[in-house]
Amino acid sequence: MATNYVRFEKNKKIDWAKSENGKFFPLSVGDLNTREFLEYVKSKPNNPKSPTDSVDEITLLSPITAPCQIICQGANYKQHLIESGLNPDEKNYNLFFTKSDASLSSPIGEVIRPNHVRLLDYEIELGLVFGKPITKPLEINSFKLSEYVSALFMVNDISARDIQLPQMQWYKGKSYRSFLPAGPVLAVLDEGDDSLLENLELTLLVNDRVRQHDTIAGLVYKPEETIQELSQFCNINPGDVLLTGTPSGCALRAPGKLVQKIASLLSEKKKWDLFVKGQLKRTEYLQPGDTIRSSIRTADRRIDLGDQELKVVQEK
Amino acid sequence: MKQFISTSPCPVRVKNPLSKAADIAYLRIGRKNLKIATEYYLDFGLSLLEETEHRVLFHGFNSPYPCFSIEKHHEDVLLGVGLYITSFEEFEKLKELKGAKFLQNGRFGNSSNFPIANLTDPSGLSVDAVLVSNFLENLPNTNKNQRTWNTPNQTKRINKPCPYDKGAAKIMRLGHAVFLKQEFFKNAQWYCDTFGMIPSDIQILPDSKEPVIVFLRCDLGDKLTDHHTIVIATGADDRLEHCAFELEDLDEVAKGREWLQENGWKPAWGIGRHLLGSQIFDYHRDPKGMLVEHYADGDKFDHTVPVGYHFVNRKSLYQWGQDMPESFLDSKLTLDKIFSLVKGMFNGRDIKLENLITLKKTMKISPRNWVRY
Numbered sequence: 110m111a112t113n114y115v116r117f118e119k120n121k122k123i124d125w126a127k128s129e130n131g132k133f134f135p136l137s138v139g140d141l142n143t144r145e146f147l148e149y150v151k152s153k154p155n156n157p158k159s160p161t162d163s164v165d166e167i168t169l170l171s172p173i174t175a176p177c178q179i180i181c182q183g184a185n186y187k188q189h190l191i192e193s194g195l196n197p198d199e200k201n202y203n204l205f206f207t208k209s210d211a212s213l214s215s216p217i218g219e220v221i222r223p224n225h226v227r228l229l230d231y232e233i234e235l236g237l238v239f240g241k242p243i244t245k246p247l248e249i250n251s252f253k254l255s256e257y258v259s260a261l262f263m264v265n266d267i268s269a270r271d272i273q274l275p276q277m278q279w280y281k282g283k284s285y286r287s288f289l290p291a292g293p294v295l296a297v298l299d300e301g302d303d304s305l306l307e308n309l310e311l312t313l314l315v316n317d318r319v320r321q322h323d324t325i326a327g328l329v330y331k332p333e334e335t336i337q338e339l340s341q342f343c344n345i346n347p348g349d350v351l352l353t354g355t356p357s358g359c360a361l362r363a364p365g366k367l368v369q370k371i372a373s374l375l376s377e378k379k380k381w382d383l384f385v386k387g388q389l390k391r392t393e394y395l396q397p398g399d400t401i402r403s404s405i406r407t408a409d410r411r412i413d414l415g416d417q418e419l420k421v422v423q424e425k
Numbered sequence: 426m427k428q429f430i431s432t433s434p435c436p437v438r439v440k441n442p443l444s445k446a447a448d449i450a451y452l453r454i455g456r457k458n459l460k461i462a463t464e465y466y467l468d469f470g471l472s473l474l475e476e477t478e479h480r481v482l483f484h485g486f487n488s489p490y491p492c493f494s495i496e497k498h499h500e501d502v503l504l505g506v507g508l509y510i511t512s513f514e515e516f517e518k519l520k521e522l523k524g525a526k527f528l529q530n531g532r533f534g535n536s537s538n539f540p541i542a543n544l545t546d547p548s549g550l551s552v553d554a555v556l557v558s559n560f561l562e563n564l565p566n567t568n569k570n571q572r573t574w575n576t577p578n579q580t581k582r583i584n585k586p587c588p589y590d591k592g593a594a595k596i597m598r599l600g601h602a603v604f605l606k607q608e609f610f611k612n613a614q615w616y617c618d619t620f621g622m623i624p625s626d627i628q629i630l631p632d633s634k635e636p637v638i639v640f641l642r643c644d645l646g647d648k649l650t651d652h653h654t655i656v657i658a659t660g661a662d663d664r665l666e667h668c669a670f671e672l673e674d675l676d677e678v679a680k681g682r683e684w685l686q687e688n689g690w691k692p693a694w695g696i697g698r699h700l701l702g703s704q705i706f707d708y709h710r711d712p713k714g715m716l717v718e719h720y721a722d723g724d725k726f727d728h729t730v731p732v733g734y735h736f737v738n739r740k741s742l743y744q745w746g747q748d749m750p751e752s753f754l755d756s757k758l759t760l761d762k763i764f765s766l767v768k769g770m771f772n773g774r775d776i777k778l779e780n781l782i783t784l785k786k787t788m789k790i791s792p793r794n795w796v797r798y
Contacts, residue, residue: 131729312734317434319634408700408735416731
């Protein structure tokens with residue numbers, strides 16, 4: 110069974126803690142980065158005795174620290190593909206993109222909507238933390254997931270759709286500060302946990318209404334397959350992360366087939382103007398004051414990545 | 426592509442509920458025929474506490490207080506539910522609620538004369554808040570023939586075969602009640618607001634992601650409580666879907682099943698192990714067809730365990746066990762239910778027919794297509 114850790118701040122000092130039965134047991138290891146912390150966990154399994162005095166006194170931080178490489182998969186759940194206007198039978202490639210590590214933020218806190226952004230969207234995702242470098246192409250079937258992946262965590266891949274799509278700027282549209290709330294839990298895997306992954310359930314609610322829910326079993330490209338492909342064109346270091354894509358239920362919705370056909374006859378500018386106008390009619394996009402809550406856990410709670418609670422605020 | 430938007434919020438735990446219920450106290454069931462009902466529930470394993478012409482009170486081995494009351498009634502229906510409250514201040518707040526009735530000497534005379542604040546939940550069900558500070562003080566365990574199990578690593582039963590006691594299951598206590606409600610959210614949130622209940626698991630429909638079932642537990646702080654004490658589920662009418670009684674262990678569950686079947690009563694579904702709540706379960710039907718459950722080894726949670734969300738389907742009901750019979754979920758639209766539905770709609774109730782239809786369809790799909798009888 111995975112062991113859960115959190116990174117936190119108390120009295121302006123950063124530390125890590127073991128998380129068990131709703132209590133946090135500080136490790137007094139100081140401000141280690143994710144890679145250093147994973148090494149620490151490997152080398153010194155230590156069992157802290159006393160929990161923090163009060164959970165209210167601590168601020169939970171992202172267990173993923175910058176600098177790190179953040180690799181993301183797009184359109185990796187079948188239903189989300191359809192929603193995004195892609196035909197699951199025609200799409201035969203694993204879609205990769207990256208986010209800036211400046212977007213990493215606290216799991217309990219705020220998502221800031223930049224002043225020029227109107228189409229702010231949410232995407233719950235399972236994140237994998239690499240624990241071993243990859244510097245050459247890997248053969249599929251030549252490795253087990255747990256050989257390269259040391260831990261799991263939850264993220265919300267926040268996107269400014271009116272930058273990402275009309276300007277074709279995925280990196281920018283998905284990288285504003287506070288656009289990657291991560292954690293709270295870093296679940297360090299044990300041997301045999303691989304088989305539990307399929308049962309992980311992802312849930313995201315906006316203002317207590319369920320918007321996204323699916324299980325990891327719904328992934329189109331599974332982690333092993335994805336890591337094998339990544340190794341063909343990408344070097345990976347311990348502490349780097351892979352975000353595995355989001356289930357259906359985002360605010361973004363592709364226009365119907367007919368509208369798409371007509372739009373293809375229009376100029377690029379006209380087409381995207383219409384796109385933004387159409388999306389603005391959708392009430393699902395995040396507004397200041399909205400509350401986003403999300404969780405990833407198995408029904409039997411053998412793996413539990415904790416809860417995120419985020420408030421959407423307007424940039425000041 | 427059709428667009429699905431969940432329109433109902435999920436019930437949530439609140440910071441300052443009016444009270445914090447500590448456990449379920451009792452259920453009150455109306456029956457036209459008291460005699461046959463009494464006969465059944467004795468075979469089911471409840472202990473007789475008091476019997477009059479108008480009412481039969483039962484208790485479990487864990488408590489001297491009534492946990493099940495069968496009352497003479499012109500209809501076979503659920504009459505009410507009781508929940509234990511331990512704080513006098515909270516009790517006063519409930520008493521002051523609009524429409525609340527105060528029963529100074531309780532409902533059951535000498536068998537349990539604790540003060541009661543009688544409320545009505547949004548579906549019209551009578552809910553007693555019973556003020557008892559020491560209801561958790563269990564009776565001493567009188568079981569002299571405690572069973573011992575041999576395991577591959579530890580032999581506890583030496584030179585002794587495993588004895589089997591024939592008879593009714595030994596019911597320790599009433600564990601939980603599952604209510605069907607026409608208005609899901611309104612009722613579920615009411616139990617959170619009024620009795621401080623915490624959602625343990627919420628089940629949602631595929632596509633629309635509408636919440637339709639919530640498992641609610643009591644908030645005892647860092648003390649442990651059952652995974653669920655009250656369950657609210659979307660239904661065509663307002664009624665008790667089933668109630669469940671806790672037994673000591675798996676042997677006791679099997680013993681109860683043997684006894685009921687030997688005596689010619691109808692089984693419903695079992696034995697198996699639930700997924701949400703983990704209980705080993707065995708369901709039966711009382712003479713009026715009402716579902717009743719024997720269970721053992723359920724999950725115990727404190728207040729720190731966060732809510733889990735799951736698609737509603739038959740797979741989410743059990744980890745192992747006999748495949749669920751088609752007849753188990755009473756999803757037939759009888760004339761009675763259609764009448765209730767129409768009445769509810771005329772009374773301006775927020776009934777989501779689409780949810781009922783989807784729920785029925787979803788629950789039809791067996792997760793175990795390899796099981797053949």
